[in-house]
Amino acid sequence: MPRLTTAAYWNGPLDARGDWRADPEIAELVHRLAPRRVTTEEGLAEIAKFADTASEDRPHRLALVFRGLLEETDRERAGLIEQLTQMGRRQRELADLVARLADDLDAVAPDTTGEAAQKRVDLQQRHDFTARNFEEIQRTIRYACEAPVELDARLGAWARALQQAASAAVPG
Amino acid sequence: MSNGISCARWCAAVLAFACMAVPTAAADTVYVSNEKDNTITVVDGASLEPVKTIPVGQRPRGIVLSKDEKSLYICASDSDHIEVLDLAADKVVRTLPSGADPEYFALDPTGKLLYIANEDDNLVTIVDIDRGAVVTEIPVGVEPEGMGISPDGQYLVNTSETTNMAHVIDTAKREIVANILVDSRPRRAVWTADGAQFWVSAEIGGTVSVVDAAKHEIVKRITFAVSGVPTEAIQPVGIAITHDRKLAFVALGPANRVAVIDAQSYEVKRYLLVGQRVWSLAFNPDQSRLYTTNGVSNDITVIDVGSLKPIKSVPVGQSPWGVVSRP
Numbered sequence: 001m002p003r004l005t006t007a008a009y010w011n012g013p014l015d016a017r018g019d020w021r022a023d024p025e026i027a028e029l030v031h032r033l034a035p036r037r038v039t040t041e042e043g044l045a046e047i048a049k050f051a052d053t054a055s056e057d058r059p060h061r062l063a064l065v066f067r068g069l070l071e072e073t074d075r076e077r078a079g080l081i082e083q084l085t086q087m088g089r090r091q092r093e094l095a096d097l098v099a100r101l102a103d104d105l106d107a108v109a110p111d112t113t114g115e116a117a118q119k120r121v122d123l124q125q126r127h128d129f130t131a132r133n134f135e136e137i138q139r140t141i142r143y144a145c146e147a148p149v150e151l152d153a154r155l156g157a158w159a160r161a162l163q164q165a166a167s168a169a170v171p172g
Numbered sequence: 173m174s175n176g177i178s179c180a181r182w183c184a185a186v187l188a189f190a191c192m193a194v195p196t197a198a199a200d201t202v203y204v205s206n207e208k209d210n211t212i213t214v215v216d217g218a219s220l221e222p223v224k225t226i227p228v229g230q231r232p233r234g235i236v237l238s239k240d241e242k243s244l245y246i247c248a249s250d251s252d253h254i255e256v257l258d259l260a261a262d263k264v265v266r267t268l269p270s271g272a273d274p275e276y277f278a279l280d281p282t283g284k285l286l287y288i289a290n291e292d293d294n295l296v297t298i299v300d301i302d303r304g305a306v307v308t309e310i311p312v313g314v315e316p317e318g319m320g321i322s323p324d325g326q327y328l329v330n331t332s333e334t335t336n337m338a339h340v341i342d343t344a345k346r347e348i349v350a351n352i353l354v355d356s357r358p359r360r361a362v363w364t365a366d367g368a369q370f371w372v373s374a375e376i377g378g379t380v381s382v383v384d385a386a387k388h389e390i391v392k393r394i395t396f397a398v399s400g401v402p403t404e405a406i407q408p409v410g411i412a413i414t415h416d417r418k419l420a421f422v423a424l425g426p427a428n429r430v431a432v433i434d435a436q437s438y439e440v441k442r443y444l445l446v447g448q449r450v451w452s453l454a455f456n457p458d459q460s461r462l463y464t465t466n467g468v469s470n471d472i473t474v475i476d477v478g479s480l481k482p483i484k485s486v487p488v489g490q491s492p493w494g495v496v497s498r499p
Contacts, residue, residue: 003402005401008405153470156447
């Protein structure tokens with residue numbers, strides 16, 4: 001999915017008129033929760049605390065929190081996807097280089113002697129180093145690919161908590 | 173806190189609200205395959221709570237109950253075999269050959285044969301369950317995926333992701349008798365209980381094709397539009413059709429919605445917000461509930477079929493994929 005949208009998380013219309021940044025308490029909460037290091041559970045605890053205090057115009061303020069978290073998460077996720085795209089591009093270049101080095105190696109007979117033999121050793125080392133580099137980055141990419149999904153899952157859990165709180169009766 | 177109500181009390185209030193929303197339970201047991209955890213989660217249909225996690229082979233995806241409903245067959249994709257989970261002992265007691273990378277399969281109505289899609293080999297493998305042996309392999313299109321067998325067992329429909337076709341296979345002759353071009357990346361093929369139609373979802377095409385099973389012709393191409401959700405996020409996968417063919421449900425992947433369709437007029441009646449990246453669907457035995465697996469939010473959503481409302485999310489393992497229910 002290219003961008004995160006309200007409708008993927010929120011049931012029905014979102015009453016989030018106004019700018020979430022204009023409410024200092026909401027802005028502070030959003031900026032505290034948005035970074036990737038914040039876990040789903042930490043966020044849920046903070047949302048529960050906020051929902052408990054936001055008695056005035058609660059559904060609207062909770063909707064604004066969601067709008068803020070959506071925008072910030074989307075921004076962060078888009079940045080991650082861009083990084084992954086760049087990594088993918090670099091990997092394709094590395095893969096091409098490995099293939100070229102393998103062709104060069106094949107062009108030198110294994111039982112060759114003298115200068116050509118030394119050239120073969122150098123080529124072999126370069127090939128092995130590049131291939132190893134490729135494999136290591138590949139492992140990193142596999143791990144990094146999970147990050148946008150984790151952000152999506154975290155936002156979903158927070159959206160459900162916010163919507164549930166917005167539709168629950170005001171306590172007290 | 174401004175209103176003096178504690179966080180714990182607020183949470184308790186929300187919890188009480190959530191519990192009240194769950195109607196009286198049906199007594200079934202739900203099994204969910206968790207692709208990343210290599211486990212099956214068992215959910216009690218009465219309490220709608222996970223009650224057990226059973227370790228199985230690598231990357232469990234498609235699951236189907238045996239005819240007597242005492243065993244669960246599991247496509248252990250990265251183990252390259254089918255596992256037989258004894259549901260009394262809650263452990264894997266047997267493995268069956270499957271060909272490479274089994275993803276999804278269908279059990280024939282006699283309960284004796286499994287038809288398995290081998291994504292990497294462009295084959296459908298037929299396995300005799302009692303003998304634990306491959307009977308034959310049928311070459312099909314590129315990246316076979318969905319498998320749906322007609323209620324009388326006479327025809328198998330296999331979809332191929334890359335060829336964009338639904339292949340109709342005569343199970344007696346074990347050969348393809350019709351190829352139907354559907355939309356891009358077909359996933360599931362699900363028969364109506366009367367055997368008159370099969371419905372094919374197309375993940376990239378964003379449609380469901382309703383096929384007349386006798387004429388091998390598409391009678392309706394159902395499209396979807398969810399306000400505020402980009403078209404490319406609408407990716408139909410799982411399909412469930414009620415026995416009376418009044419309602420059909422289609423899982424729309426990253427749109428996080430299940431479409432509810434009038435299965436007679438093919439009109440989409442509504443879209444239900446469920447968990448994230450909704451994938452597979454299964455009814456409970458009396459079809460009063462529908463379960464959805466949600467691959468990103470790591471839960472299942474329970475939908476009340478009567479009121480057409482999601483009533484609960486139940487946490488399961490990582491990347492839930494398949495789901496079945498038994499009494």
